[in-house]
Structures are given as structure tokens and as C-alpha cells.
Amino acid sequence: MYIKDIKEEEYFRSADGCILCELLHRKNEDFDLRIGYSIAHAVVPACEKTVPHRLKESSEVYYILSGKGMMHIDGESKEVFPGQAVYIPPGAVQYIENTTGSDLIFLAVADPEWKGKDEEIIT
Structure with missing residues (x-):
């Protein structure tokens, strides 16, 4: 059985500005984690x-x-709330905006798993 506790993991500021903790990602494990996706705990601070x-x-x-x-x-915008899942297709230009005075917290699941070379920042 394999369990990760988020309280024991490190966070970092990603290239897109989000604060991330990679919960499950094959590159971070010292055994053969047999998944093709990755899961990150993400925080966008207030405003x-x-x-x-x-x-x-x-x-x-x-x-x-x-x-x-x-x-x-891709130019479309919708408000998001707890309990909602948002699908983002490959190649879509995306960003998320925190519209409140408290942290916006979500899980980000990438399939196939997130790779730095796959991410393109749009300037």
C-alpha cells in the first residue's frame, strides 16, 4: 500500500505562477509507480x-x-466553485483567476503525466 501525506510534501511556484505540490508523479518516486497521469495539489493565492x-x-x-x-x-471564461471538475483539452490556452480574498485550491490531474517540455507559457 502506498499513501502520500500532503503535509510531508514540498510546494513550489510553477512557471505559470501557481503554487504546486506534486502528489503523485512517477519521476518523484523511488519505485515503479504504474500510472500514466500525474496529480498535483494547486493553490492560487487570494486575488x-x-x-x-x-x-x-x-x-x-x-x-x-x-x-x-x-x-x-481558449477565450471562454466561466466561474468555478468547489465540487466542480474542469476539463482542459491538450493545446488549449488556459489560466485560472482567484476572484476572492482567500486561497483557491484545486487538484490538477494531467494525462499523460505533466512534463516541463510539454508546457508552453504564452506571452
Whole structure:
């Protein structure tokens, strides 16, 4: 049995500006984790937003845990709330905006797993 405790993991600021903790990713494990996707715990601090970016090969799903915000995908924008899952197709230009005074927290699932070379920041 394999269990990871988020309280024991490290967070970092990703290229898109999000604060991330990679919960499950094959590159971080010292055994053969047999999954083709990755899961990250993501935080967008109060009144911040990520920068527009795209994953060229991977699709993503954001599952909103707490807070609320505005999801932007390929020029379309919709408000997001806890309990919602957002599908982001490969190649779509995306960013998420925290519209509140508290953290926006979500899980980011990338399939196939997230790779730095797959991510393109849009300037």
C-alpha cells in the first residue's frame, strides 16, 4: 500500500505562477509507480491568477476543492466553485483567476503525466 501525506510534501511556484505540490508523479518516486497521469495539489493565492499557458500533449482536469475563481480556456471564461471538475483539452490556452480574498485550491490531474517540455507559457 502506498499513501502520500500532503503535509510531508514540498510546494513550489510553477512557471505559470501557481503554487504546486506534486502528489503523485512517477519521476518523484523511488519505485515503479504504474500510472500514466500525474496529480498535483494547486493553490492560487487570494486575488492572483496564473499566466496563460498550454500543455501541448496532455489534457488536464482541475477539481476545485475550495475558494472560487474564473477559469479561462481558449477565450471562454466561466466561474468555478468547489465540487466542480474542469476539463482542459491538450493545446488549449488556459489560466485560472482567484476572484476572492482567500486561497483557491484545486487538484490538477494531467494525462499523460505533466512534463516541463510539454508546457508552453504564452506571452
